[in-house]
Amino acid sequence: xxxxxxxxxxxxxxxxxLEVQPLYTAEDVAASGGDAMIGLPGEYPFTRGIHRExxxxxxxxxRQYAGFGNPQDTNQRFKYLIANGQTxxxxxxxxxxxxxxxSDDPLAQGEIGRVGMSVxxxxxxxxxxDGIDLxxxxxxxxxxxxxxxxxxxYLAMAEKRGYDIKKLRGxxxxxxxxxxxxxGTWIFPVEPSIRLVGDTIEYCAEHAPKYSPVSVCGYHIxxxxxxxxxxxxxxFCIARAYADEVIARGLHVDEFAGRLSYNFNIFGNLFExxxxxxxxxxxxxxxxxxxYKAEKPGSMWLRMIAAGGGGGLTFEQxxxxxxxxxxxxxxxxxxxxQTMALCSYDEAYTIPTEYSARISLRTMQILxxxxxxxxxxxxxxxxxxxxxxxNQMREKMExxxxxxxxxxGIVKLVSEGAIQAxxxxxxxxxxxxxxxxxxxxxxxxxxxxxxxxxxxxxFHPYNExxxxxxxxxxxxxxxxxxxxxxxxxxxxxxxxxxxxxNVMPAIVEAVKAYASVGEITQELVKVFGRYQEPIRF
Amino acid sequence: MxxxxxxxxxxxxxxxxxxxxxxxxxxxxxxxxxDAGFEVIYTGLRQTPEQVSRIALDEDVDVIALSSMAGSxxxxxxxxxxxxxANGLDDKLWMIGGNLPAQDHDALRELGFKGIFPTxxxxxxxxxxxxxxxx
Numbered sequence: 001x002x003x004x005x006x007x008x009x010x011x012x013x014x015x016x017x018l019e020v021q022p023l024y025t026a027e028d029v030a031a032s033g034g035d036a037m038i039g040l041p042g043e044y045p046f047t048r049g050i051h052r053e054x055x056x057x058x059x060x061x062x063r064q065y066a067g068f069g070n071p072q073d074t075n076q077r078f079k080y081l082i083a084n085g086q087t088x089x090x091x092x093x094x095x096x097x098x099x100x101x102x103s104d105d106p107l108a109q110g111e112i113g114r115v116g117m118s119v120x121x122x123x124x125x126x127x128x129x130d131g132i133d134l135x136x137x138x139x140x141x142x143x144x145x146x147x148x149x150x151x152x153x154y155l156a157m158a159e160k161r162g163y164d165i166k167k168l169r170g171x172x173x174x175x176x177x178x179x180x181x182x183x184g185t186w187i188f189p190v191e192p193s194i195r196l197v198g199d200t201i202e203y204c205a206e207h208a209p210k211y212s213p214v215s216v217c218g219y220h221i222x223x224x225x226x227x228x229x230x231x232x233x234x235x236f237c238i239a240r241a242y243a244d245e246v247i248a249r250g251l252h253v254d255e256f257a258g259r260l261s262y263n264f265n266i267f268g269n270l271f272e273x274x275x276x277x278x279x280x281x282x283x284x285x286x287x288x289x290x291x292y293k294a295e296k297p298g299s300m301w302l303r304m305i306a307a308g309g310g311g312g313l314t315f316e317q318x319x320x321x322x323x324x325x326x327x328x329x330x331x332x333x334x335x336x337x338q339t340m341a342l343c344s345y346d347e348a349y350t351i352p353t354e355y356s357a358r359i360s361l362r363t364m365q366i367l368x369x370x371x372x373x374x375x376x377x378x379x380x381x382x383x384x385x386x387x388x389x390x391n392q393m394r395e396k397m398e399x400x401x402x403x404x405x406x407x408x409g410i411v412k413l414v415s416e417g418a419i420q421a422x423x424x425x426x427x428x429x430x431x432x433x434x435x436x437x438x439x440x441x442x443x444x445x446x447x448x449x450x451x452x453x454x455x456x457x458x459f460h461p462y463n464e465x466x467x468x469x470x471x472x473x474x475x476x477x478x479x480x481x482x483x484x485x486x487x488x489x490x491x492x493x494x495x496x497x498x499x500x501x502n503v504m505p506a507i508v509e510a511v512k513a514y515a516s517v518g519e520i521t522q523e524l525v526k527v528f529g530r531y532q533e534p535i536r537f
Numbered sequence: 538m539x540x541x542x543x544x545x546x547x548x549x550x551x552x553x554x555x556x557x558x559x560x561x562x563x564x565x566x567x568x569x570x571x572d573a574g575f576e577v578i579y580t581g582l583r584q585t586p587e588q589v590s591r592i593a594l595d596e597d598v599d600v601i602a603l604s605s606m607a608g609s610x611x612x613x614x615x616x617x618x619x620x621x622x623a624n625g626l627d628d629k630l631w632m633i634g635g636n637l638p639a640q641d642h643d644a645l646r647e648l649g650f651k652g653i654f655p656t657x658x659x660x661x662x663x664x665x666x667x668x669x670x671x672x
Contacts, residue, residue, distance in 0.1 A: 095557060095607060115557075184559065184582050224561050533581050
């Protein structure tokens, strides 16, 4: 780009495909599109942050992924994290719960309580959140395929405990399109899955207007092999698909867009990540304002959780992941995220132990207490490099969105498995580049330890008894509940699904009657069917 | 090596056991095995032990490889072993990769999963192991 670039130095192309110059000046900023999109924090296009004072007013929320075994154990872990200064909870559910199976389903055997807490009925939510003040701690739930049921349970639990649902804050991940690309906890085919997301957005807009029913996840798309620019672009395409679904029902964009939130990934080059977030913030604002004609600033805000990604961690020399985590937290802070969730150093092996989760939490606390990361807004703003690359990243994202639209749109491409094939080809190329040493990875292809690691990673012990306890608890609930009320409520879920009306009111009634996750899912499967994944290479 | 004696390419079944949906690793390995010249049958997600042993039999594979990330490898392999034996597949090469803590490796070997490739294993090492161990 500029003629000061030394032709003798090695060319550097970042992961998103943009060339990095050895030096940047004001000329580069001007050539990349100038200052037009920079602005001020809290003002359109929000490149520098969605709030005027950002962390000076309130530091980011710290929210670690947690949940293991049964709801009783999870309740203890939540209380431990809160006692250590954590300000938000991020609930992990086990796989049977995530894909709508009860703990006594034969397919659930061997998986109960393994990667998160097991939930069958509302009773499990009551146990897990017992003694936790839901106004002081916001709760985010990592659940997608069965998100409508989990949201219904959370709201019903809060209501039973006397909270005003209209004021209740919290987030559900509930981004099913990315599950088809990356994480695999789908249940229903693509079209009815999008409809369910629409149902939750519409329901929450009316009944729980402070609750965020969707957190659109670039995170998992990146973990699956997308570049940083693709991560943002595909996430925006997915968010537009949900917005279109809700607008088609007659809602105005300003009635729901302010509650949409995002989950993005952090690993890789520091400056590329920071520019990714700054570019993404302004691009989302532009999409909402120009394409969707949003008027409220809140509808244009890219409210996000930036999470240190497991994809950047290494199995080799695991203690180096503590260092990587600290850099990820720094990137996250420089990016102006609302919430930070940091991977734990053992995440390349296992779900975090209490010890490793506490190190991650302390890492974020060190940034606030010792490093001055909350004192000024967007400290990298105005850097010739950062502003140039931010402009270039935005342009790159717009180009990817335009290509996706031209190929028929994200819903079509995900249904066909085309996005999946693209990102998995990239993941393969990256793995080859790491193994060949072309893409440096400390401890893996350079600076390796010759000897065996002397600090083995400890694993969170799995309690083989969890499954039995959970199934007994489910059976007790089944015996105690009003069977006739359950049958009626489940029939109403099926009726709503068939009628094409919003299924959420019926699901809320069903969970209040202590119908189980598996029973409610089964009613929906009868109408929607199950997804068959296209396998494409 | 014995690959010159093969009348056909080595056939590898790559299965995602259980409910875990993290398939990036399995898909990367599938591509690597194809690049290595093997025929790859990838099952897609959420396979039961019965499905894995049925596909292995129907597809007449030389290698039965599992990719497991969510910690349920031992209960799954305990169920799979007798099914593979009942289908007469004991002479095939049984392998497993993914998030496999070192303390579980002996138990997996005792169950017949001779090739163990935890996260961090190299793609070429997996391909070499298959070439060297398929009779």
